[in-house]
Amino acid sequence: MEIVLALAIGTLGGCGVWLMLRPRTYQVIIGLSLLGYGVNLFIFSMGRLALDSEPVIAPGLPATLAQYTDPMPQALVLTAIVIGFAMTALFLVVLLAQRGFFGNDHVDGKEDDV
């Protein structure tokens, strides 16, 4: 499970960074989103991976993190997802405005001279 998760985070992060460095605004926004997903999975994994742990306090179980999944990273991820979603929406609007002003989708508003 650790390997799968690590590969998933690595792939998302790698694709995200590569796309973010591309010259088209659409590629940049997809890159930022992928990077965001990778980061969210990473935060989640920082609560340690466990199978079949209780999510909410159950009677009879001692109140230590060995018996439960760590609720803190889940709370953090939830906040990060909401903020990331809002920022992506805002970025999309700016992207459209940019296209309206310059008539192309280059991040600098003008095509590179080849």
Add this chain to the structure above:
Amino acid sequence: MARRTTYEHAGPTQVLMLPLGGAARSAWGAQMTSAWHSALAAAPQLMIAPLLLPLLTACVLLLLSERRHRLKGALGLAAAAANLGLAVLLLAWTLQGPEASAYGVYLPSNWQAPFGIVLVLDRLSALMLVLAGLVALMALLFAQARWHKAGAHFQVLFQLQIMGLNGAFLTGDLFNLFVFFEVMLAASYGLLLHGSGPARVRSGLHYIAINLAASSLFLLGAALIYGVTGTLNMAYLAARIPQVAAADRPLLHAGCAILAVAFLAKAAMWPLNFWLVPAYASASTPSSAVFALLTKVGVYVLLRLSTLLFSAGAGASAGFGNSWLVLGGMATLAFGTLGMLGAQRPARLAGFAVIVSSGTLMAMLGLARPELTAGALVYLPGSTLAVAAFFLLAELLDRSRDPDPAAMRAPEDEEDRLPFALAEQELHAQTNLDDDEQALVGRAIPASTAWLGVAFICCALLLAGLPPLSGFIGKLAMLAALLDTPDAAGTVPGLHWSLLGLIIVSGLCALVALSRVGMRFFWAPVGRGAPRLRVYEYAPIALLVAACVVLTVQAEAVVRFANATAMALHRPQAYIDAVLGARPVPTATHGDRPNPIAQPMLQGPR
């Protein structure tokens, strides 16, 4: 008039210097003094107010129609003024008594730290709150002239910006710092795009992309730190860092370094600062004045975390990252200085002045000595106010060359062209003649141009660090501290000498750049009408300069305050004890709660 405004302004700012020094003495004054004392006593309960007030104001403003801009403007100004008043009250509270380490701790959820979130007030955060409150109020006043009508929801975004700034200064844990960073950034995206136009949209796109990437790094760093230490509360983190196992320490350092990159991008360290100048120069003017504060948030967080987490008591982590901060700060300072020399438009000049100020601060803080930190803290307020004033002034200068209403929009030329076609003009022997061949010598300049000139000279003196204004005192404090802190061998290290040289050269270059721009605007023989000055637009600049004059007159108190603050910052144990020792208000179910520190739960998942 100018004299009266200066005097009026001296009231609240004197409180900044001397605890209760400005209290009046008449019977009415006695009443006011007692009201002030009761407000001071309630100050720890008012710590949440700098967050709630702008948030609620923003909610109310959102409900009002855009057409009622006069009412919206009045509400926004009232809230910003109340925010400044609150900040001054909180600062006065931290100055009470002889103890340098007065900490206000507020538990918003009534759970003990590190379980619940926590707001912490100390002298540094109170100082930053006052600075942010003052600059925000002045920028909002400036915006009343016309900027608030240039697009939708300006007032709402502005209040949220104030809330984000206040929250970043007050929060005591890393995740809320992220949240307030995002509040602040989201508002700044809106403010940067306010007024629209190609230049704003293009630089806004870059600004948003950079900040979204930096936010991802922030989250990565915070997650790594949580994974290693099991907490995000800054005080508890500081207490736990010495106990981190040797095998985990590289991971912790990696987390802190990733986190720091996010703040360094915000604080505009070279080479993470190429976005700054186009964005700040193209933003609407009141927004760019407030943006001058955003870089200071980055500097504030770097100072807070480096003194708290990597103090001398942090074991193997002591002093982590400081050399990066020094060298990066010096590179930033050099970059900003060269940029100032190259900039043609005043707004871009102001953008590079932000970078210079931030580079100076980072280099001084990276040296991590209380004396040097104190020098940086003397420099910080004056430099922030001066840059903000210069941003406001830059628009008036820009406008005076071009009375065309189209100039209200963001300038289309990112190319940073010369403001006048001076280069193409033929300057012959009789240059001192105007277009009608009348002698220019001895002709009275228009009053508005004269006032602009006075403000420009004050800003230039402040930014270049020349006497008699506070910029000089700030630089003097830093240079004296650099020479007064020998290393163990008793000699002043070469790093100190090079930073000293860099600061002096940077001041000289700033002076050259500013006088060049000033000559071009005020002395160039180019026919143009006198600019129209409105009170709304000139008063904020005059008040910001007046605040710097007060800082100059009260220099001794400022230096004393900076010394006490720096000493407290470099001995973080009192901060840690204050935060972890804060107890929630007893409630009905209070007895059932576990004692967080004693619980094995917090020993982390390992």
